[in-house]
Amino acid sequence: MRLQKKFGIPRAYTDVSQLWNDPDIDAVYVATPVALHAEHVMEAARHGKHVLCEKPMALNASLGEQMIAACRDHGVKLGIAYYRRYYPKLRKLKEWIEAGAIGQAVYARAQFSGLTDHANTERAWLLRPEVSGGGPLMDVGSHILDLLCFTLGQPQLVTAMTGNILQELAVEDTASVLVRFASGCQASVHASFSTAGGNQLEIFGTAGKLTMQSVEDPVLEWTDAAGEVHRYELPKHPNMNVPMIEHFIEEIEGKATFLCPGEEGIWSSRVIDAAYRSAAERRHISPI
Structure with a gap:
């Protein structure tokens, strides 16, 4: 909530599941540490959210392939933030x-x-x-x-x-x-x-x-x-x-x-x- 107050963000969450389940959110920017990218991207895809993910894409390319497949299978866009x-x-x-x-x-x-x-x-x-x-x-x-x-x-x-x-x-x-x-x-x-x-x-x-x-x-x-x-x-x-x-x-x-x-x-x-x-x-x- 500290960043919400600092930057005047209208909506914040105390648990990531609240974000996934918010029907008003169409897309997310995953900027967590690299080890969490694959988990967060695939979970966002499962909830129908388009994803812009920070670089590097994941801990390894194998996880990256899984991220691509999850977004494709759920019909959402995946961009990498280069x-x-x-x-x-x-x-x-x-x-x-x-x-x-x-x-x-x-x-x-x-x-x-x-x-x-x-x-x-x-x-x-x-x-x-x-x-x-x-x-x-x-x-x-x-x-x-x-x-x-x-x-x-x-x-x-x-x-x-x-x-x-x-x-x-x-x-x-x-x-x-x-x-x-x-x-x-x-x-x-x-x-x-x-x-x-x-x-x-x-x-x-x-x-x-x-x-x-x-x-x-x-x-x-x-x-x-x-x-x-x-x-x-x-x-x-x-x-x-x-x-x-x-x-x-x-x-x-x-x-x-x-x-x-x-x-x-x-x-x-x-x-x-x-x-x-x-x-x-x-x-x-x-x-x-």
């Missing part, structure tokens, strides 16, 4: 890749990291693998893996290393992942709680490259085949979640197609599963 798909510059990057602005995409390089200590915060649950599913690969890595799947297509092969370089945690503090996509494009991804550097993304092609020095700022750079750099500013919405939520409502109303349905949101979960398995078994893993 809100960065709605950043104007990410949509422009995807458009340019598909239009051949950099020729054929050959290699991508991405880093999502920060010097982060969650131990004494309300997000300490991120350090409990039974609740979060893993460390930075699950938390921030899922975002960048989703963006790579969004722009480059379905992943085919994964190789990874994980470890605890600075922080002795029950989850990894650093992960490095190599991914090959169906197009043949390769990508390297670094996700860490123990490195400075922010969140960069570069995609190199046969006729140029696309660069984001920060995924969060409005700047997108296109370097053409002649080496000339073109700089564009495409600001995101002041509230990064609003475009995603508005579009999900339009999906429910039959006016639009949501950019990250469950069938696509699961792609990054498959890569993460494969990455953890690759790190443990020290070999390539197919996420398909």
